[in-house]
Amino acid sequence: MQQNASSTTQQKSADRSTVPPAQSIITDITTSSLEPTEPTEPIDLTTTGEATELPTASTPGEDDSLVVQSLHGLGSPLLPAPIQPPTPPLTPPPAYSRKYVAGLFTFEQLSIFLIYPSTIAVGSLISIVSPPESYFGLRTNFFNVFFVKNGWFWTTITFMVHCIRLRISKPSKLVIRYAFATLWWFLFTQWFFGAPIMDRVFLGTGGVCFVNDPEAVPGDERKVHDSWSSFGCRHVKGEWAGGHDISGHSFLLTHASLFLWFELLPVIMERGPLLRQINTKIVFVTLALWWWMLLMTGIYFHTFTEKVTGWLCGIAEWAIIYILLPGNRTLTTMVGVPGV
Numbered sequence: 055m056q057q058n059a060s061s062t063t064q065q066k067s068a069d070r071s072t073v074p075p076a077q078s079i080i081t082d083i084t085t086s087s088l089e090p091t092e093p094t095e096p097i098d099l100t101t102t103g104e105a106t107e108l109p110t111a112s113t114p115g116e117d118d119s120l121v122v123q124s125l126h127g128l129g130s131p132l133l134p135a136p137i138q139p140p141t142p143p144l145t146p147p148p149a150y151s152r153k154y155v156a157g158l159f160t161f162e163q164l165s166i167f168l169i170y171p172s173t174i175a176v177g178s179l180i181s182i183v184s185p186p187e188s189y190f191g192l193r194t195n196f197f198n199v200f201f202v203k204n205g206w207f208w209t210t211i212t213f214m215v216h217c218i219r220l221r222i223s224k225p226s227k228l229v230i231r232y233a234f235a236t237l238w239w240f241l242f243t244q245w246f247f248g249a250p251i252m253d254r255v256f257l258g259t260g261g262v263c264f265v266n267d268p269e270a271v272p273g274d275e276r277k278v279h280d281s282w283s284s285f286g287c288r289h290v291k292g293e294w295a296g297g298h299d300i301s302g303h304s305f306l307l308t309h310a311s312l313f314l315w316f317e318l319l320p321v322i323m324e325r326g327p328l329l330r331q332i333n334t335k336i337v338f339v340t341l342a343l344w345w346w347m348l349l350m351t352g353i354y355f356h357t358f359t360e361k362v363t364g365w366l367c368g369i370a371e372w373a374i375i376y377i378l379l380p381g382n383r384t385l386t387t388m389v390g391v392p393g394v
């Protein structure tokens with residue numbers, strides 16, 4: 055594409071040096087309107103990317119037309135090139151503002167991204183100032199046990215509800231993005247060649263599983279159990295304590311929410327009939343519940359740093375797939391971009 059663009063530019067400058075000024079102007083008008091637009095910004099995930107192919111390099115046909123225009127001006131000085139109305143640019147302008155903040159985010163993407171650290175910050179602040187007595191402060195509350203503890207399952211269901219109404223050309227890319235998100239959740243919270251990543255961090259920072267020893271001398275009832283995972287520790291009714299216990303809830307709720315938001319964003323930005331569908335409302339209900347539960351985690355559970363590390367790990371996969379990859383055309387072709 056670079057070569058095509060530069061050869062076109064060279065051709066244009068050659069024309070300028072040889073043809074009379076009037077023809078040169080005509081040639082410039084026609085060529086500039088046909089000029090393929092080289093993206094200088096990341097691929098915008100808020101566009102309807104999968105509805106069409108990713109913007110590609112100029113096709114041979116397009117280049118040929120540029121050459122024909124130039125040759126016409128050079129080879130037929132007595133026959134001026136017909137004035138044609140400018141054709142629209144090859145990349146249609148987006149239907150909404152696409153300003154990038156720090157060259158990475160659109161305004162909408164940045165706003166969504168900021169919801170989660172602010173929620174954790176506000177929750178932690180409330181926990182210091184005056185945490186209210188609440189049903190949501192109980193670990194056994196229904197919303198925690200039924201929804202968050204099965205959080206990836208409900209996120210999967212919500213994602214499917216969102217997907218089944220889409221008309222995208224490449225559903226396989228959407229499954230690949232889901233697979234990456236699931237893989238990261240799985241490695242982080244369930245299994246990483248043994249204990250999951252979050253448990254390995256806990257053990258690596260000096261955490262242990264304490265269990266009560268009924269035969270121990272009074273005052274020294276607790277002994278260390280050799281559980282290598284929080285799951286194993288819970289199984290022996292032990293207490294997982296001592297190390298840096300990354301908040302699994304902060305991780306999961308952030309990771310799942312960013313995944314759903316960024317898959318839904320094209321529907322939101324399109325502001326069309328899809329936005330009013332029940333499927334969209336279901337996604338918003340899940341997002342609202344995840345946000346509320348994150349706020350509750352912020353208020354009632356964990357230390358501030360454990361919630362921050364949970365959040366940081368929760369944005370890791372999202373940052374790669376939805377923010378960094380769109381800067382690389384080849385890698386983006388592998389995972390696609392969300393669309394409608």
Ligand SMILES: CCCCC/C=C\C/C=C\C/C=C\C/C=C\CCCC(=O)SCCNC(=O)CCNC(=O)[C@H](O)C(C)(C)COP(=O)(O)O
Binds near residue numbers: 204208210217218229
């Ligand atoms: C064109 C239409 C296509 C539609 C399909 C689109 C996309 C879907 C693609 C593929 C899906 C295919 C099959 C999916 C089928 C089933 C997958 C379900 C996968 C699951 O999610 S099962 C696991 C459920 N488990 C959980 O959710 C547990 C979540 N909980 C935790 O991770 C932890 O408890 C914690 C981190 C919240 C807290 O940790 P602790 O404090 O408890 O240590």
Ligand SMILES: Nc1ncnc2c1ncn2[C@@H]1O[C@H](COP(=O)(O)O)[C@@H](OP(=O)(O)O)[C@H]1O
Binds near residue numbers: 193194302304351356
């Ligand atoms: N929003 C929330 N509502 C209820 N319990 C929560 C919660 N956030 C965290 N917890 C509980 O706090 C403990 C640590 O959570 P996590 O490390 O996943 O952030 C877990 O307890 P249990 O392991 O006893 O269920 C979890 O259920």
